[in-house]
Amino acid sequence: MISICRRCRNRKKPQVALLFGSFNPIHEGHLAILRYLLEHTKAAEVRLVVSPQSPFKKGQGLVDNAEARLAAAREAVVDAGLDVMVSDVEFHLPEPWYTIDTLHFLQEQEPDKEFVLVMGGDNIPSLEHWHNGDEILRDFAIWVYPRPGTDAQPVVDRLNALPDTKGVTLFATAPQNSISSTEIRNRK
Numbered sequence: 001m002i003s004i005c006r007r008c009r010n011r012k013k014p015q016v017a018l019l020f021g022s023f024n025p026i027h028e029g030h031l032a033i034l035r036y037l038l039e040h041t042k043a044a045e046v047r048l049v050v051s052p053q054s055p056f057k058k059g060q061g062l063v064d065n066a067e068a069r070l071a072a073a074r075e076a077v078v079d080a081g082l083d084v085m086v087s088d089v090e091f092h093l094p095e096p097w098y099t100i101d102t103l104h105f106l107q108e109q110e111p112d113k114e115f116v117l118v119m120g121g122d123n124i125p126s127l128e129h130w131h132n133g134d135e136i137l138r139d140f141a142i143w144v145y146p147r148p149g150t151d152a153q154p155v156v157d158r159l160n161a162l163p164d165t166k167g168v169t170l171f172a173t174a175p176q177n178s179i180s181s182t183e184i185r186n187r188k
Helices: 028-040 066-079 099-107 124-129 133-137 154-163 181-187
Strands: 017-022 045-050 086-087 114-120 143-144 167-170
Touching: 017 028, 017 099, 028 045, 028 066, 028 154, 045 099, 045 181, 066 086, 099 133, 114 124, 124 133, 124 143, 124 154, 154 167
Parallel strands: 017 045, 017 114, 045 086, 114 143, 143 167
Antiparallel strands: none
């Protein structure tokens, strides 16, 4: 029988905050979220996970190809001086790229870390309709970044009241930015 000291058993795994998206294009709003995560959370690491194609955006067409968006995200993070890893993990996984599958893959590859899903307040109301959204709620903590015009608190409260929810936290006092990738694409 292997004995583990009580202090070691109670030690928490380092948290890794994961901000997923197509980043089509990446913009100052995304960078502001990354800055906030670095400065105001206890995450040991922050990663920007670029998705080759969002299951919710099929048929909408992406302005840039996936590799160009990945390169642009890496360049933006470097130019902003952020200590953030830009991940291409979904580029190496089979389609479709569901968030739950990527989260489980990362957890299997790095069992010594606790992965936290970061999402916008405008997306949290649809989480239960995502592919295996109930598993995401059960298996992973979620941090919600507020968006102008969206009151995410009632949804966060309702999700936290569900049985077996790992925990949903709203960064209620985080600065908000109304810029969106869709708005930027439409200007072109």
